[in-house]
Amino acid sequence: MAKTNIIDLSAQALDCLMPMHLQISPTGHILHAGPTVQKLRPEGGLVGARLLEVFHLRSPRSVQTMDDLRDCVGKRLKLQFREAPKTGLKGALVMSDGDGVMVLNLSFGISLVEAIREYDLHAADFAATDLSVELLYLMEAKSAAMNESHKLNRHLQAAKIAAEEQAFTDTLTGLKNRRALSHIMDRLLTEQRAFGLMQLDLDFFKLVNDQLGHSAGDHVLQRTAAIMVEHTRQDTVLVRIGGDEFVLLFPDLRDARQLLMIAERLIAALEEPIPFGSVNCEISASIGASVVQAGCFEQASDLLEQVDQALYASKRAGRGCATLYEADKFSGDPATIELRSHEMRRVRPGYSAAAETDMQSKSSSA
Amino acid sequence: MHGLVFRSFESFILNSYGQTTWIQVADKAGIPRQGLQSLAEYDDELALDILDAASETLGRPGSDILEDLGTFLVSNPTTEALRRLLRFGGASFAEFLQSLDELPDRARLAVSDLVLPQLELRDNTPGSFNLTCYWDHPGPGHVLVGMLRTMADDYGALVLLEYVGADNGKETISIKLLDQEFTQGRDFHLAV
Numbered sequence: 001m002a003k004t005n006i007i008d009l010s011a012q013a014l015d016c017l018m019p020m021h022l023q024i025s026p027t028g029h030i031l032h033a034g035p036t037v038q039k040l041r042p043e044g045g046l047v048g049a050r051l052l053e054v055f056h057l058r059s060p061r062s063v064q065t066m067d068d069l070r071d072c073v074g075k076r077l078k079l080q081f082r083e084a085p086k087t088g089l090k091g092a093l094v095m096s097d098g099d100g101v102m103v104l105n106l107s108f109g110i111s112l113v114e115a116i117r118e119y120d121l122h123a124a125d126f127a128a129t130d131l132s133v134e135l136l137y138l139m140e141a142k143s144a145a146m147n148e149s150h151k152l153n154r155h156l157q158a159a160k161i162a163a164e165e166q167a168f169t170d171t172l173t174g175l176k177n178r179r180a181l182s183h184i185m186d187r188l189l190t191e192q193r194a195f196g197l198m199q200l201d202l203d204f205f206k207l208v209n210d211q212l213g214h215s216a217g218d219h220v221l222q223r224t225a226a227i228m229v230e231h232t233r234q235d236t237v238l239v240r241i242g243g244d245e246f247v248l249l250f251p252d253l254r255d256a257r258q259l260l261m262i263a264e265r266l267i268a269a270l271e272e273p274i275p276f277g278s279v280n281c282e283i284s285a286s287i288g289a290s291v292v293q294a295g296c297f298e299q300a301s302d303l304l305e306q307v308d309q310a311l312y313a314s315k316r317a318g319r320g321c322a323t324l325y326e327a328d329k330f331s332g333d334p335a336t337i338e339l340r341s342h343e344m345r346r347v348r349p350g351y352s353a354a355a356e357t358d359m360q361s362k363s364s365s366a
Numbered sequence: 367m368h369g370l371v372f373r374s375f376e377s378f379i380l381n382s383y384g385q386t387t388w389i390q391v392a393d394k395a396g397i398p399r400q401g402l403q404s405l406a407e408y409d410d411e412l413a414l415d416i417l418d419a420a421s422e423t424l425g426r427p428g429s430d431i432l433e434d435l436g437t438f439l440v441s442n443p444t445t446e447a448l449r450r451l452l453r454f455g456g457a458s459f460a461e462f463l464q465s466l467d468e469l470p471d472r473a474r475l476a477v478s479d480l481v482l483p484q485l486e487l488r489d490n491t492p493g494s495f496n497l498t499c500y501w502d503h504p505g506p507g508h509v510l511v512g513m514l515r516t517m518a519d520d521y522g523a524l525v526l527l528e529y530v531g532a533d534n535g536k537e538t539i540s541i542k543l544l545d546q547e548f549t550q551g552r553d554f555h556l557a558v
Contacts, residue, residue, distance in 0.1 A: 116557040123457040123556065136556050137454040141476030144447040148370065148404050155400075 006097065018105045019127055024051050026100035028066040036125045037106060040087065040115075051104070055079040058088070069093070070102075079106070085118050087111060112136070170240040172218060173225035181239040181247055185300040188251060194294040196250035196259040199307040200228075200266065203284040203319040205244035216276045220283060227269045232262065247304070256291050256324055263287045263322035271320065286314040290325035367410050368480045372402040375413075377445070378438045379420060387423060394419035407479065410502060417505070429508045429529075436512020440520065451476070452517060453554045458546055459523035463487055463495060485510075495541040496530075507537030514541065522551025 019036035033046045057063040059078035077091035090109040108115045168180035209217035237249035273280035288311030310325040395416040440449045455465030470482040483501040518525040526542040
């Protein structure tokens, strides 16, 4: 081969271009180590040692002798220090002309970050053309950007939870929720307006939920909401306060009889079987009602407690009925109230005894 | 302008002046008190509104606030990542200066839609440079002055910085590098 393009480079020049290179004698001894490789073994001992005693060749694995190594010229090598820290390195091997000296250039490859930590390397330890520092830059920049993105995600998640907490709507039924109820009641009381108040609990709902599953239960709750919308005026405030419990608020309604008529209609409508798939869900409702007079000074919570007492009386009286709260009849302890329950003004709508018996027998077997 | 720029400003006001001041600034500028989103894009005009609001609230000229912002960005522990990213620009302050014109491209490597002002460094005489910053509105130049001053401390270099002025979408800063190794500087390791 014509040797016309031979470039003679000094050791310094090679160190500048390849600070991680080794020069290896034909006998396999390290003749020279670049400045950065030397930093990897600060205790020294590289120059003069046998290459294959310092490094273990991980690829190609067959390399045992210098003759094997000479066959690797031009190939990609994977090496590892035999002594700790057992840093992995990538290598490329070339043969110089004439004297049989080999040049092995090394790089950290993917173990770059660990190596930099391990050996406290600096930008100046890498060749000017080496992209290692750019790679480190990119890794940090990416993690900073990811960090910001995670922060944003956490922020949005928190905002979503806060928005849900502040929402006034019950997501299942589209009715108002308990939070909305207290706002609206407070407003009516502040404005000193009269209103009708009703608490409605579904009867036998648990049975539907337990026997037919949650989706049937959800369907019944949604149908209940629709029935309430159908049987009330637009200004009626319809609230699901939890589970199968509802509160209805009738602004400016002062007439107890009217309130009980609405209750009657609601119970009758809710007792119509609700089809779900191939089955009919049969429920009913118990209602406690009261009329809050204009200028009432009682707290919203007390008013709700009163309709709850009336509701309790309806349940005691056999469910599927409505009871009007009357202050004089509801004073005293709960036991007394129970005794007097027969005196309360109750309304029993056209109610199918068979259905009730049927459901109750199911209930007791459940 | 990228949301990250707005977040930086918010973080600067919160850290330097506290929550109450930030709420005053946000209310005055008509932005949400919880700040803007870091990964969204906003009108440049909004940045000017927020700066005006801050200037009015703090009773300080906008240019001073922006310079403090620059200092904050590369010295506060909450934005340590940014200081580290800048230190990757070079092993010495002079090398760092030479890397500044790569800054917008470097930023885009990290966040592809983050557009930063184009920077151009010109050597006048040895140790004396002019840095030109191109942007539609004056302002980034002042941030740069704050950043460069703090980065010089970080590298341990002694420099004289002067905001020369703004002219038709470009701002000029004169930099005199008096001593590269004036002090020890702050530690920097390639890997943390």
